[in-house]
Amino acid sequence: MKQKIHQAVMGNGMRLVAERLDHVHTAAFQFLFPAGSMADPVGMRGLSNILSDLMTRGAGKQNNREFNAAMDRLGVDFSTSSGVLNLRLAGNCLAENLEKALELFADMIRRPTLPEKELAPVVDLAMQDIRSTDDSPRKKVMLEVRKQHFPAPLGLDPRGEIKTLEKISINDVRSFHAKKLQPKDAIFSVAGRVDLDQVQAIAERFFGDWEAGTPSVLKEKPSSKKPARVHIHKETEQVHIGLAYPSVPVAHPDYFAALGMVQVLSGGMSSRLFTEIREKRGLCYSIWTTLSPLKHSGAILGYAGTTAARAQETLNLFISELSRVAEGVEEDEVQRLQVGLETSLLMQEDSSGARSNSLVSDIFNLGRVRPVEELREGIASITRKKIIDYAKRNPPSPLTLATIGPSKLKIS
Amino acid sequence: MSTAFHILEADNGLPIIGETNPASHSVAVGFFVRTGSRDESAEESGVSHFLEHMIFKGSKKRNSEQLNAELDLIGSSPNAYTSEETTVYYASCLPRHLGRALEVLSDIMRPALRNDDFNLEKKVILEEIGMYEDQPGDMVFDHARKLFFNEHPLGNSVLGTTASVQDLKRDQMADYFRRRYQTGNMVLACAGNFEFEEFSKLALKYCGRWPTGTPRRAEIRQTAGSGGFDVRLDQRTVLEHLIVMNGGPPAASPLRHAADLVSMAIGDDSGSRMYWEIVDPGHAESAGMSYREHEGTGIYYATVECEPGKAQKNLDRVYKIINNLQTDGITQEELDVARTKLLSRMVRGSESPMARLMSLGNHWIYQRKHISLEDEIRSYGKVNMHQVRQLLDRYPFKKMTVQALGPGKKIKQPV
Numbered sequence: 001m002k003q004k005i006h007q008a009v010m011g012n013g014m015r016l017v018a019e020r021l022d023h024v025h026t027a028a029f030q031f032l033f034p035a036g037s038m039a040d041p042v043g044m045r046g047l048s049n050i051l052s053d054l055m056t057r058g059a060g061k062q063n064n065r066e067f068n069a070a071m072d073r074l075g076v077d078f079s080t081s082s083g084v085l086n087l088r089l090a091g092n093c094l095a096e097n098l099e100k101a102l103e104l105f106a107d108m109i110r111r112p113t114l115p116e117k118e119l120a121p122v123v124d125l126a127m128q129d130i131r132s133t134d135d136s137p138r139k140k141v142m143l144e145v146r147k148q149h150f151p152a153p154l155g156l157d158p159r160g161e162i163k164t165l166e167k168i169s170i171n172d173v174r175s176f177h178a179k180k181l182q183p184k185d186a187i188f189s190v191a192g193r194v195d196l197d198q199v200q201a202i203a204e205r206f207f208g209d210w211e212a213g214t215p216s217v218l219k220e221k222p223s224s225k226k227p228a229r230v231h232i233h234k235e236t237e238q239v240h241i242g243l244a245y246p247s248v249p250v251a252h253p254d255y256f257a258a259l260g261m262v263q264v265l266s267g268g269m270s271s272r273l274f275t276e277i278r279e280k281r282g283l284c285y286s287i288w289t290t291l292s293p294l295k296h297s298g299a300i301l302g303y304a305g306t307t308a309a310r311a312q313e314t315l316n317l318f319i320s321e322l323s324r325v326a327e328g329v330e331e332d333e334v335q336r337l338q339v340g341l342e343t344s345l346l347m348q349e350d351s352s353g354a355r356s357n358s359l360v361s362d363i364f365n366l367g368r369v370r371p372v373e374e375l376r377e378g379i380a381s382i383t384r385k386k387i388i389d390y391a392k393r394n395p396p397s398p399l400t401l402a403t404i405g406p407s408k409l410k411i412s
Numbered sequence: 413m414s415t416a417f418h419i420l421e422a423d424n425g426l427p428i429i430g431e432t433n434p435a436s437h438s439v440a441v442g443f444f445v446r447t448g449s450r451d452e453s454a455e456e457s458g459v460s461h462f463l464e465h466m467i468f469k470g471s472k473k474r475n476s477e478q479l480n481a482e483l484d485l486i487g488s489s490p491n492a493y494t495s496e497e498t499t500v501y502y503a504s505c506l507p508r509h510l511g512r513a514l515e516v517l518s519d520i521m522r523p524a525l526r527n528d529d530f531n532l533e534k535k536v537i538l539e540e541i542g543m544y545e546d547q548p549g550d551m552v553f554d555h556a557r558k559l560f561f562n563e564h565p566l567g568n569s570v571l572g573t574t575a576s577v578q579d580l581k582r583d584q585m586a587d588y589f590r591r592r593y594q595t596g597n598m599v600l601a602c603a604g605n606f607e608f609e610e611f612s613k614l615a616l617k618y619c620g621r622w623p624t625g626t627p628r629r630a631e632i633r634q635t636a637g638s639g640g641f642d643v644r645l646d647q648r649t650v651l652e653h654l655i656v657m658n659g660g661p662p663a664a665s666p667l668r669h670a671a672d673l674v675s676m677a678i679g680d681d682s683g684s685r686m687y688w689e690i691v692d693p694g695h696a697e698s699a700g701m702s703y704r705e706h707e708g709t710g711i712y713y714a715t716v717e718c719e720p721g722k723a724q725k726n727l728d729r730v731y732k733i734i735n736n737l738q739t740d741g742i743t744q745e746e747l748d749v750a751r752t753k754l755l756s757r758m759v760r761g762s763e764s765p766m767a768r769l770m771s772l773g774n775h776w777i778y779q780r781k782h783i784s785l786e787d788e789i790r791s792y793g794k795v796n797m798h799q800v801r802q803l804l805d806r807y808p809f810k811k812m813t814v815q816a817l818g819p820g821k822k823i824k825q826p827v
Contacts, residue, residue, distance in 0.1 A: 131719070307538070344487075346506060
């Protein structure tokens with residue numbers, strides 16, 4: 001299968017990457033700016049997130065209602081969000097509406113109104129969103145473990161805190177937008193039933209005359225070297241357990257071995273955590289690990305939820321399974337994980353949204369698009385030995401542990 | 413896109429249906445069973461969902477360990493869910509693995525229900541209930557449905573309670589399985605890149621000897637709901653979770669498309685009346701309305717999650733929006749925008765074989781017919797202002813049922 005991909009760098013530095021998918025009717029697109037919460041000024045964490053919410057409330061010549069009605073009339077599903085590293089704007093529509101949709105996005109990105117009267121409700125909503133995390137201990141425990149594991153500001157909640165949000169004024173938002181959202185270092189991806197030449201022309205028309213400013217360079221710091229522990233007492237039914245320990249970034253030669261190890265642990269129905277903790281002992285309903293690779297660092301994150309009386313046993317087994325990978329991996333485990341990884345890779349091809357997301361992430365993390373064929377080769381290159389070697393060199397240590405529940409747990 | 417529909421009924425009554433699309437990269441296959449918590453007696457509460465777990469504990473031919481390894485080799489993401497009225501087992505995989513996926517799925521649809529597995533899996537279910545209880549945003553729906561449906565079996569909880577699951581016996585489950593998993597109560601569906609002839613031959617080989625029968629569903633009457641009002645105090649919860657419910661058209665009603673469009677105009681998460689009047693000004697973290705169809709009846713949910721101090725005013729706002737809807741309907745512009753949004757989401761959703769499988773199987777279970785994407789698009793296209801009025805007259809918003817869950821004490825029913 002030959003992928004049809006077009007790439008270009010515009011005069012102002014904005015990178016364009018587009019892929020033609022013949023079998024879909026839609027076009028999905030994404031804009032990425034390296035202006036996530038790491039770019040927030042000190043004491044004003046959450047500013048980038050506030051900007052991403054405020055940008056949708058009027059742009060170009062249209063006010064809040066007119067702008068959103070225009071998106072709705074085109075049937076564009078869109079979202080704006082701010083993570084730790086990036087601020088992203090994404091949209092998805094029928095392919096024939098792509099040009100009109102991008103015209104609206106150009107307004108939102110380059111000419112947002114950022115109206116003062118909309119700031120208070122946006123801040124209010126952000127505060128409610130932060131508070132609402134308390135009603136989902138599963139989500140909260142993972143936020144806590146990130147906060148403990150990654151050095152600030154990398155591990156901090158990109159939404160900020162109530163006290164930092166209170167300080168934000170409309171001028172802060174406007175100046176953040178002017179300084180941090182620049183075409184230089186921005187990435188724009190499109191995937192779907194699109195004409196690649198036409199996409200290039202549209203990009204030039206809407207973004208070609210955007211003047212390049214000074215790029216903002218963000219540096220990640222390495223992960224925590226000290227084991228951190230945190231417990232939040234709450235009278236919940238279950239103890240919610242979050243774990244984290246260091247792994248490798250996307251471009252690292254060990255990336256596929258790390259991916260393979262995570263699959264051995266929790267990649268399928270026959271994976272070790274599922275088998276040992278849920279199937280054999282019935283200790284959990286939900287238990288998983290995931291590889292969370294960033295551009296310059298990476299971590300393995302894990303979760304389990306168990307009723308209090310059985311939580312310590314679950315944690316002990318969880319950690320011992322993490323360590324046990326270094327002792328050996330079976331050939332049939334490797335075979336299964338390869339089938340699983342290849343299947344999910346190829347299934348992405350049925351979704352324009354998944355493709356546009358991969359394109360943008362590849363450019364950001366690697367500076368190039370990784371063809372599907374290369375990923376298949378990477379998956380095929382995983383062997384028992386590579387996983388074991390990786391596991392030996394990257395034991396679950398230092399291990400960060402966060403728990404929420406009625407009782408505190410110990411690491412033996 | 414060149415999709416085609418195929419159907420074959422096995423001699424034992426099992427319908428085998430497929431929608432082929434050679435342009436897809438994958439294929440999705442599943443068994444849909446017309447059974448769920450509404451088909452349980454009080455002593456069996458939770459058995460449909462528990463059985464769904466036990467299916468993955470294996471058949472006489474393979475135990476759970478062998479099964480799990482085989483499923484992973486198919487590369488599928490095998491999964492299942494249980495609702496109030498359907499239980500669905502499905503997998504999506506690359507076309508070359510379909511034959512094996514079908515063999516394994518068919519085999520486990522005749523589960524061994526081993527005692528040891530039953531006792532072990534009971535612990536997992538109890539953990540699942542515990543996890544659910546820690547999520548007030550999920551729990552509130554269980555309370556809400558119980559309040560709305562009252563004695564109607566659609567109010568039965570899917571998970572059951574800790575006590576009901578504790579008390580369940582393996583033989584009760586075996587009995588439930590025999591009663592409900594008969595060919596007339598099931599459909600085998602497949603969507604995506606595959607050959608129907610080859611698929612149906614295999615299906616006949618694997619499922620052709622399953623017992624025939626069409627069990628009845630006890631209670632399928634229409635209901636407008638209890639009209640109850642319940643404020644459940646939960647001090648552990650930070651936000652107040654509100655649900656306002658009202659009766660709507662059933663799955664087989666020609667008015668269901670209008671109901672979808674009206675809910676979208678009133679409560680879609682962007683651009684709707686609830687969005688502009690409640691979320692945009694910052695009164696609530698989220699607010700929306702959705703319509704859910706069931707066999708024999710339907711229900712609208714208007715939901716709000718907000719700070720407890722804002723709950724009363726938000727409830728008043730929801731009432732005002734709904735009362736205005738009942739009196740004045742929606743505008744032509746609102747109808748058109750809702751339609752555009754819904755249709756473009758539908759077309760996007762249809763790109764994955766998994767989404768087509770769900771549509772295919774569920775339409776069959778509810779209506780015993782194939783409804784193609786084009787048919788659905790046409791039906792939504794036909795909804796006009798007259799139909800909207802018909803919907804509001806036939807299923808009026810005049811007896812709302814309200815469930816609140818959270819730290820707020822002084823929430824009163826709006827007058």
